[in-house]
Amino acid sequence: MEIISRLTENYFYLVAVILFVIGMHTMLTHSNMIKKVIAMNIMDSSVFLLFVAIGYRHGAQAPIIREGVDIVYANPLPGALIVTGIVVAVSVTAYALSIIVKIQRSYETVDCDEICELRSED
Amino acid sequence: MFYILILFLLIFALFLRFIVGVELRSILTIYLLGLIVYFFSFAVAEMPTFGNPHNPAFNEVPERYLEAGPSETGAINIISSVITDYRAFDTLGEATVLFVAIAAVVATLKSHRD
Amino acid sequence: MMDDQIVRITSRLVAPFIQLYGIYIILHGHLSPGGGFSGGAIFGASLVLIALSFNLEAGIKQISHQTASVLESGGALGFALTGLVAIAFGGNYLANRSAGFPLGEAGQFFSSGAILVITVFVGIKVASTITTLFYNIIEKEEPLGNHKQTD
């Protein structure tokens, strides 16, 4: 089975994709808002994992240059991009949580389905 | 037309949340997402091998960062030189995201008085 | 929030070291792993630690709302203006070497021109963001300190 051997070679990518789908599943099926925010973070982290894995090469070290030593360095670009991505994800999470705080105050629940019921009663 | 299938599965999985009942929804979502994983795994199998130094990602872009980075930017931490010099506009966007997060949080929390 | 002597004394002892470590990470962003984001997050975490182990007022005593908002706007503004300085020196926006910032010798502390400046601004921004986010989300709960520890 060639595909299996390819998948085992690319296990980092496979794990990233599976994590992405797990995040998507949580986001689609759970009605608890905090779980949705966590799922959003899982999705983002999975993509970050995929991105960072692209930058790796066998035997490579972190790209901090040391003079006079012969070292193979990893690709610095994906790492640099992901630093940005992580901060973006943190900001979105903070904002989503602050909305949830206020939703909890006014509806007294953090469950989407219950809120839908409350709204249909109005 | 393998990819069209994926596309519609994705769209359908997203849309599903809003059209069917709770019990049916979770089962169907699991099936669909399983299918998505199945199709993604072909793409994963086709991806450039993990850790291979001849991958397309290792082209002249990281080469110049690693070789000329210290002399062009003065920083020996290349990630630092990429985020604050080569791609500094991204980092400006990132600082803006932080500012916007504060603005959004403060505005939301202040405007909704209990 | 917590009425525990051990936690208070430990966090009061540890907080200055955490802050020092954060500043170190910010300033050595171009030489070692780290940079504005990680250092700023560490520095902000020390302020959050104080607010958690004492109460919110103690945290606000460290950095008031007024200061925090000035720092936030100032950090982002400083970043944007550093880019404009590069235009004034004849480079494109956010240019470093080509705008004539002195690079120094790679590996020394005072090297890398605009990178150091930008890293410091980003560090300030991130530290103030983390504390402000934390204070704003926990504020207007029941007055802090009224919770009796039940252990």
Added chain:
Amino acid sequence: MESAGHQPVLIIVLLLISAFIAPLLYRRWRFLSGAVVLAALTGSFITALLLLSKSGASSSLSYHLGNWPPPWGIELIIDPLRVYMLLVVTGVSLWIFIYALGDLKHELHNDVIGWYYSLYAVLVASMSAITLTNDLFNLFVLMEICAITACAIITIKDQRECLEAGFKYLIMSAMGTGCFLLGVAMIYMVTGYLNYSFIQSELSLALTDYPLNIFTAAALFIVAFGTKAALFPLHVWLPDAHAAAPSPSSAMLSGLVIKIYAFALFMIFYRVFPRSLLDTIPLNEIILWLGAMGVMFGSIYAMLQTDLKKMLAYSSISQIAFIFMGIGLDQPLALTGGLYHIMVHAFTKSTLFMSAGAIIYSTGVRRISDLGGIGKVLPLPLFAFTIGSASMIGLPGTGGLISKWYLALGTLETGRILFLLVILASSLLNAIYYMPIVINAFMSGEEFKEKVKIVPLSMQVTLAAGMILVVISGIFSRQVIIFFEQALTSLY
């Protein structure tokens, strides 16, 4: 490509700096913070006009941020289509901001208006940057800024519906950006670049080695931008969000924010994907069918609404689908129609939301059935509403006719009569749900009962300007169409 001066980046930086200063100023001098943002918006609009005169019709200029050439650094591109979009973004946002200065005081708490100004300026900055950027990861960062600010100008209003709608919007767009970033990762993995132009030349080679990755990335891009631009089956967040928001935010969100993603998808289709990819797999066909479905379903849903702003929100779904149909037909005339519709719909829908905002401001009425006889007490807002409805239906003399005309020509040119029927049917449906409101407002015998407040001057001026813009876009369209014809030749 020659250098472009510093104007493109100055537009973005000017708005960002004004956004950073505005909340600080608002603590001490309330008046000044609005004035700073207004000045920045005016400045960016003037700079965009300067760029238009500089760029000409077919040349493209590039700006290298930090003096690093493209594959290493980030590049901004100024070409005719982007300058057109930039003009629409800066101009319409300036116009809506003047309206907001009058309208916000009664919709928001006094302490948060400074933050609103700041968020507004960042939103405009991020949208201008999305039009100009030539880098996929930069696009991701800017899209996140745009998503957070767009949600924040919804949740800033003190109603719990806004919170819920904003949360739904935030989660959906976070999912969209997640899909987009996964697509970017796949593209980066097989090409090794993030710059549009480099990817385009590299992708046609990579298509033989890694076809599945590229197809998956394309599918993910369609889902991502479809979610953000409310393409038909992914539109579920839009009606709540646009109806609950304060009126200036609704005008902004419906008028510009959803279109910016349609434009970004257009850019990805023609500037990132090589022609060979579009020829091998029917990406355009999918967009076309989803667009056609969106046109029909958006109109049908809009007919069923009882709330004025909700009806306008559903109508946005059907109108944004016209732009997608223009992309989907993949033909110069249809693309002209679709791109022209970006501007026309920005004018029209903003005018409609502004007049709805003026009605709500002065009477507090939101239900469509309560609007009988309102034309006699509020002549200007209802007159603006009438002009806007005429443009939505596509009556002669308004911009709506021109864009639908070119779309219809595009369908005839490709020989797809079905989509011509869709366009005609949607016009008919638009007439069915817009005309009764207008007729009821002016002709109905009954007297309007509610108390009426006087509409502030800034709102009246912007409403009048909106009417004029809609009519101008209908009458003096020739110049823009010629401009498009020259600009679109570079795509084929």
